[in-house]
Amino acid sequence: MNDEDMPDVDGQTIHLQELRRGTVVLACLRLLSEPGYGYSLLESLQSRGFDTDANTLYPLLRRLEKQGHLTSEWNTDDARPRKFYRTSPEGLRLAQALTHEFRAIAAAIDALPEED
């Protein structure tokens, strides 16, 4: 589950982590168009193939909130109070831009010379 636990084949781990970092931001912004709390988001990220740890997700959520891409609200109706996050209009615009960019990058990679 944790990248750091994987055997480091030819020093790949650090490059893979770098590549994934931005995609988690995008995934959070898109998933949180429906309000969600930390653990539920962690689950959906993992089930959708975005390998994320709790100790990177929570700081990320706070950073995105501070930047105005997410809004948050405490829900105390349940026995366990939970902080629900939701993507702000600004965050949705960011998600759109990131998605667009990601597709462009994927297309650009496809157009690269084939590997052997």
Next chain:
Amino acid sequence: MNDTRTPPASATLTERYVQAVTRSIPEAQRDDVAAELRGSIADQLDARIEAGEPAEAAERAVLTALGDPDKLAAGMIDRPLHLIGPRYYLDWWRLLKLLLWIVPPIAAFGIALGQTLAGAPIGAIIGATIGGTLTVIVHLAFWTAFVFFLIERYEVGGAKEGGVSNPWTLDDLPDVHATRARFADMVVNLVFLALAAAVLVWDQLFGLVYLDGRWMSFLDPGLWPGWMGGLLIVLAVEAAFQVVLYVRGRWTVGLAVANTVLNLVVAVPAVWLLSQGMLLNREFWDAVIPDDPEKVYGILSVLTGFGIAAIAIWDTIDGFLKARRAGS
């Protein structure tokens, strides 16, 4: 939840972990972070226990996966985990190298000269020079790193806040000559401040003028150590101000206000001391101009007072003019 006492030994691992994370989080966010963290840990625990893991092992696994609490806390409040990051590293390193080229040689020369004048034996001269120069080097290294450490943490409106909305354009490219000039300005100012501090200390300890067969200080010896210590602290703050000014790259209204405060902090006590006859060394002026010392001293005090005020006022106005020209 504001309770920051050490939890009793019987506290759960989770509670100890939450406390360890939140102790370094600012008061305003502490409860929020603690509550969210508790909820998250509980959620993860439930999932593992439901999957059939024993409760204790599950708790250990969840907390271990969360990792070092200080690192998590730093992430939560976006606190950098380095002294000086890539944004300022080169500025800091360039400044430190240059200061190390300039200041220690001057200090070594000054100490050697002082020891020689005081008639110290050659061994003591060498010892004091090496020791003193090393102290100066350590101070330079420490204070430059400290100022940049503060800038790294408290600079507002930097790239961090700008995020993706601040595209870099060619217009942001600094003019090579202008940058060099500003850098040179800062270094000149820093060296000047260091020299001023050295001269002040020298004047108080040894005296600057040789008269009637002995060294006399120019300023009132009674200023040492209280007033003089305060002035040295202000000079250090002024040095930090010069570095901040360079890093910002231009004058702003905030910097002009800070400059005004610094000027007031120097000028007001100086003029007051002068009016009390506590700034200049009476003895010195009596020795220089033996005729009618009372009158001379009076005229001199007035001139000095106006001089101090004029410099402070001019420097203050200059700061605001530069801020306005910089378009802030």
